[in-house]
Amino acid sequence: MSSTVAGLQIDVTGLRDLIASGAPVAMLDVREPWEHELCQIANSTLIPLSELPARSRELQALGESEAPLVVICHHGGRSMQATLWLRQQGFENAINLAGGIDAWASTIDTSMRRY
Numbered sequence: 001m002s003s004t005v006a007g008l009q010i011d012v013t014g015l016r017d018l019i020a021s022g023a024p025v026a027m028l029d030v031r032e033p034w035e036h037e038l039c040q041i042a043n044s045t046l047i048p049l050s051e052l053p054a055r056s057r058e059l060q061a062l063g064e065s066e067a068p069l070v071v072i073c074h075h076g077g078r079s080m081q082a083t084l085w086l087r088q089q090g091f092e093n094a095i096n097l098a099g100g101i102d103a104w105a106s107t108i109d110t111s112m113r114r115y
Contacts, residue, residue, distance in 0.1 A: 008083065009098040012107050015070055024067035028059075028094075030082045031073050031101070039101060039113045041072060049078045052085065063091045074115075076100040 010018070018025050027044035029036055036046045045062060047055050063069045063086070071086065071094055073079035079096050086094035097104070105112035 007095070008087075009076075009080075009096045010068070010070060011098045012103045015097060015104075016108050018068070024065060026062045026065070026067055026069045027072060028062055028069055028082070029072045029101075030078050035074060035115070038115055039105060041101065041104060044072060049073070049082055052082060056089075059086070059089075059091070063093060066093060069094045070097050071095065072097045072101055072104075074100045075102050 015025075027041055029040060029044040029046045030049040030052070031046070032048050033046065040046075045058070047058060052059065069086065069091055071079040071083045073082075076096060076099050079100060083094045083096040099107075101112075102114060105114045
């Protein structure tokens, strides 16, 4: 899996490095609210996958810059669905977080609660 933002996915070390560099990045968490309450990556915006079409104005605000729009879920499946849908809607900067928040918790922030 690539850690570059040019492709369809970014791995957790790539996201960590991107955040640490101070480069602009938006993060969209497509999990359910109860999942987000358990654990989350700081500064991520929660919009559950099922609500994406109805909340398009919020999405526009997240994706209006050239900065990557990193899409997050538990293991990477829902976020990949969302990434593909977003790309179809014109969000060329949407990229999936490979392995999701579970990979983040096991690799980057080992103090994060896992489920």
